Structures are given as C-alpha cells and as structure tokens.
Amino acid sequence: MGLFLNGSAHSSREEASRRCWELKHLAPAPCPAAFRRVPFCLHYYLMYTCSPYVYTVWMGQTPVIVLNGYKAVKDGLVSHSEEFSGRPLTPFYRDMMGEKGNTSSGHTWKQQRRFGMMTLRSLGLGKKGLEHRIQEEARHLVQIFATEKGEPFDPHVPIVHAVANVICAVVFGHRFSNEDASFNRLIKAVYFVIYFQATIWGRMYDGFPKLMRHLPGPHQQVFEYNDFMHNLVKNEVQTHKERWEEDDPQDLIDFYLIQITKDDPSSTFNEDNMVQTVVDLLLGGTETTTTTLCWALLYMLKYPDIQEKVQKEMKAVLEPSQIIHYEDRKNLPYTNAVIHEILRYSNITSVGAPRQCVKDTTSKFFTSFPKGTIVLPNLHSVVYDLEHWENPWKFNPHHFLDSDGNFVNNEAFLPFSAGHRVCIGEQMARTELFIFFANLLRAFTFRLPEGVNEVNLEYILGAILQPHPYRLCAVPW
Numbered sequence: 001m002g003l004f005l006n007g008s009a010h011s012s013r014e015e016a017s018r019r020c021w022e023l024k025h026l027a028p029a030p031c032p033a034a035f036r037r038v039p040f041c042l043h044y045y046l047m048y049t050c051s052p053y054v055y056t057v058w059m060g061q062t063p064v065i066v067l068n069g070y071k072a073v074k075d076g077l078v079s080h081s082e083e084f085s086g087r088p089l090t091p092f093y094r095d096m097m098g099e100k101g102n103t104s105s106g107h108t109w110k111q112q113r114r115f116g117m118m119t120l121r122s123l124g125l126g127k128k129g130l131e132h133r134i135q136e137e138a139r140h141l142v143q144i145f146a147t148e149k150g151e152p153f154d155p156h157v158p159i160v161h162a163v164a165n166v167i168c169a170v171v172f173g174h175r176f177s178n179e180d181a182s183f184n185r186l187i188k189a190v191y192f193v194i195y196f197q198a199t200i201w202g203r204m205y206d207g208f209p210k211l212m213r214h215l216p217g218p219h220q221q222v223f224e225y226n227d228f229m230h231n232l233v234k235n236e237v238q239t240h241k242e243r244w245e246e247d248d249p250q251d252l253i254d255f256y257l258i259q260i261t262k263d264d265p266s267s268t269f270n271e272d273n274m275v276q277t278v279v280d281l282l283l284g285g286t287e288t289t290t291t292t293l294c295w296a297l298l299y300m301l302k303y304p305d306i307q308e309k310v311q312k313e314m315k316a317v318l319e320p321s322q323i324i325h326y327e328d329r330k331n332l333p334y335t336n337a338v339i340h341e342i343l344r345y346s347n348i349t350s351v352g353a354p355r356q357c358v359k360d361t362t363s364k365f366f367t368s369f370p371k372g373t374i375v376l377p378n379l380h381s382v383v384y385d386l387e388h389w390e391n392p393w394k395f396n397p398h399h400f401l402d403s404d405g406n407f408v409n410n411e412a413f414l415p416f417s418a419g420h421r422v423c424i425g426e427q428m429a430r431t432e433l434f435i436f437f438a439n440l441l442r443a444f445t446f447r448l449p450e451g452v453n454e455v456n457l458e459y460i461l462g463a464i465l466q467p468h469p470y471r472l473c474a475v476p477w
C-alpha cells in the first residue's frame with residue numbers, strides 16, 4: 001500500500017508523519033471535481049500529506065474515502081464494521097486468487113473467515129498446540145544464531161525460516177528443514193506475490209490487465225510462483241486425504257476436510273476455497289511477522305539502553321532454562337511494552353488494507369456514500385495520532401507504561417486493524433513476537449558489527465514497510 005507515500009522509494013517515518021500531522025487540521029473538504037482527473041498516485045500523495053479526518057479521491061468512477069486519525073478510523077471500522085466489510089479486488093489479485101478464501105467478500109468470506117478463526121483457536125489449545133510449535137521454532141532460531149559465534153550476519157533468512165515454519169505447522173501439520181527446496185521456493189513465492197503489486201509492473205497490470213495478461217514480464221513469474229504455491233498446498237491436501245482420521249484433526253487442512261463433508265446447502269467449503277484459505281494464511285502469516293522481528297532487532301541495535309532494560313527485566317523474572325510462555329508477558333511489563341512499541345513504530349502495513357462498502361452507508365464523519373465505495377482506513381494515521389500518543393515520532397516504550405512501570409494499553413494501538421476484518425492472525429502474531437523476541441534477548445546481546453556506527457531506520461516502500469538489509473552480531477551473554 002505504501003508505494004506512493006512520499007514519492008521516493010526510501011523514506012523516513014518521522015518526516016512522513018510530521019507532514020501528515022502538521023497539515024491535519026486544515027478544514028475537511030471533499031475532493032474538488034477538477035481533482036478527479038488527477039492520477040491516483042498523486043491523490044495518494046495528497047491524502048498522506050494533507051488529509052483531514054476524511055478525504056475523498058476517485059479511482060475512475062469509484063469514490064475512495066480515506067479515513068484519517070483514530071476517531072474517523074474507529075468510527076469506520078468499528079461502528080460501521082458490517083458496512084465496510086468488503087474487500088476490493090484489483091485485477092492482479094482477481095487473476096491470481098479469484099473470489100475465494102479470505103480475500104473474498106460476502107457469504108464466502110464470512111464462512112471461510114469464521115472457519116479460520118475457530119480453527120486457529122482450536123489449534124492454539126493443548127500441549128502440541130500453537131504455543132508449543134512457536135517455542136520449538138524459537139529454540140531452533142536461537143541455535144542458528146549461536147552458530148554465528150558473535151560474528152556479523154544478516155538475521156532475515158533464519159527469522160523467515162522460523163516464522164514460515166510456524167504457519168506451515170499450523171496449516172500442514174509439519175515443519176520443513178531449512179534446506180528443503182520446496183520450503184525455500186515457498187518463501188520466495190510468498191515474497192514475490194506480496195511485494196509485486198506495489199511495483200511499477202503491478203501498477204501497470206492493474207491499469208491494463210487485458211494487455212498485460214498477454215505480455216512477457218516479471219508478472220508472469222509471479223503467476224508461476226503463485227501456481228507453485230497452490231500446487232504445493234494441493235499436494236499437501238492429497239497427502240492429508242490419504243492418511244485422514246476424522247476423529248483426530250491435527251492441522252487446518254484436517255479441520256477443513258471435516259468441514260467439507262458436512263451436509264449444508266449454503267456451504268462454501270470446497271477444495272478451491274480450502275487451497276485459497278491456506279494460501280491466504282501463508283501469505284498473511286510470513287512476511288508480516290518476519291519483518292516486525294527484523295525491525296525489533298534493528299531497534300535493539302539503535303537503542304542499546306532499551307535492550308539492556310529488557311534483559312535485566314527478564315533476568316530478574318525468568319529462570320535461565322525456563323520455557324518462555326506467552327503468559328509470562330504479564331510479569332514482564334517493560335518487555336511487553338517494548339514489543340508493543342515495535343509494532344506501533346514499525347507500522348509495517350503502512351496505511352493498511354482497503355475495504356469496500358457492501359451497502360449504502362452514512363456516518364457522522366461523512367454524509368453518505370454508496371455501495372461499492374472503496375474505504376481506506378489509514379492505520380498509519382492512528383498509530384501516529386498526535387492526540388493519542390505523547391510523541392509518536394519517537395521510539396518510546398513508555399507509550400505503553402504508566403508512571404509505576406505497569407503495562408497499559410492504548411486504544412489507538414491498531415496495527416492489526418479492527419472490526420469484522422481485523423487481522424485473523426493477530427493472536428498468533430502476538431504470541432510469536434513475544435516468544436521469539438524474549439528467547440533471542442535472553443540468549444544474546446545484539447551489537448553492531450565492528451566499524452559500523454550508524455543504524456539505518458529508513459524503510460523500503462512496498463506492500464510491507466521493510467528495513468534495509470543489515471548485519472548484526474549476536475553475542476551470547
């Protein structure tokens with residue numbers, strides 16, 4: 001979503017936010033008719049730099065309402081949750097995914113989503129549940145970092161392996177070895193599919209789909225990756241069918257196979273939707289958590305005093321060999337606050353994901369707009385809302401601590417969005433972030449390689465805001 005935010009490929013969060021907020025209190029005004037001719041990318045720029053609470057732009061004949069600031073976003077996402085529960089499909093996503101799985105809208109989406117939520121909840125329970133899987137991956141990750149023996153390395157690859165293995169265990173019921181060729185191709189496929197749309201080729205595809213379908217170019221490679229991902233899931237489904245035990249479902253595919261057999265005339269549970277639901281979870285659950293963890297370690301390099309405080313707190317509360325549970329966050333308020341601040345400050349989804357109005361709607365922030373209107377709840381403007389954060393442009397864990405050092409939440413903490421379409425993997429992502437981060441900081445102190453004095457906190461614009469590649473030293477302590 002973030003491609004056009006600043007008109008440059010590499011940007012500073014602070015600079016973007018400042019511009020947005022300095023101009024925020026201009027009187028709200030609908031987009032003048034003459035602006036309708038302005039290319040959408042320029043609207044994007046305007047929306048980000050000078051928008052009041054609500055800003056209207058046009059994509060061809062379709063109005064796009066941009067909601068800015070906590071009040072407007074909350075009103076849209078929570079008070080009008082049902083009305084804004086549609087998801088607009090760009091030509092690129094329509095050609096790749098069709099109207100299936102979690103990316104769909106209406107009845108299909110409702111059924112697939114409800115199933116996904118219930119299954120993720122069921123898989124979270126019990127000894128062999130989700131938390132246990134995350135603890136196992138955290139153990140592997142610590143071992144891999146330890147093999148670097150304090151020498152400089154890029155943490156991205158081991159982190160993406162660990163995170164991808166968690167979601168694979170959830171959907172397929174097993175993990176992959178880091179050397180497995182299919183696993184590595186799957187990770188590449190997720191990366192290409194996620195980041196493609198915000199590239200110039202992605203924009204061209206959405207602008208001229210009929211033409212682009214027949215032209216060579218990187219988009220054809222992305223379709224190949226997408227086919228690879230779908231085929232990998234289909235093979236897993238086949239294996240599940242061969243060893244299937246209805247009474248003992250172990251993973252999401254097992255649960256889905258049970259769902260398909262249920263006799264319900266309104267059911268949308270079929271193999272196509274099953275494959276797409278699994279692909280959606282692989283896409284949603286890999287790059288997001290990986291990127292947040294990469295930011296987390298980068299912030300620890302930038303703020304060694306904060307790293308030290310986390311380590312001190314953990315040393316005082318946890319036994320050296322104690323298995324870390326998500327529940328332990330309650331005794332580690334400072335660590336918990338740091339993780340929340342990492343999510344807020346890194347704001348990886350930038351302005352968030354667009355929604356579509358499924359029926360005519362009126363609200364106190366905008367008079368009325370018709371079914372089909374695209375709504376962009378600008379999450380950036382919420383997690384950086386001056387009215388809700390003491391100093392949004394500073395990385396400061398005290399945004400989540402009271403004067404006695406107790407953890408306190410903030411209603412404008414919405415990195416996972418809100419309402420009916422809130423991130424389906426929120427609980428899983430929170431558990432992963434806490435367990436991975438706590439295990440890594442208990443085992444290592446992260447330092448800059450010798451001779452490197454600067455930490456680059458600028459992001460690379462794309463569907464997810466990534467840090468620039470970096471190297472660190474993981475020094476055991």
Ligand code: HEM
Binds near residue numbers: 103284423
């Ligand atoms: C730091 C980690 C994550 C962040 C910040 C994040 C953020 C988001 C956001 C902002 C949305 C858009 C919600 C909206 O439409 O308003 C979303 C949707 C979604 N996320 Fe996540 N997410 C994360 C991790 C995950 C994980 C681990 C999974 C998989 C288990 C996942 C799966 C999804 C799916 C499937 C959707 C689409 C939901 C729907 O349309 O009904 N996400 N996420």
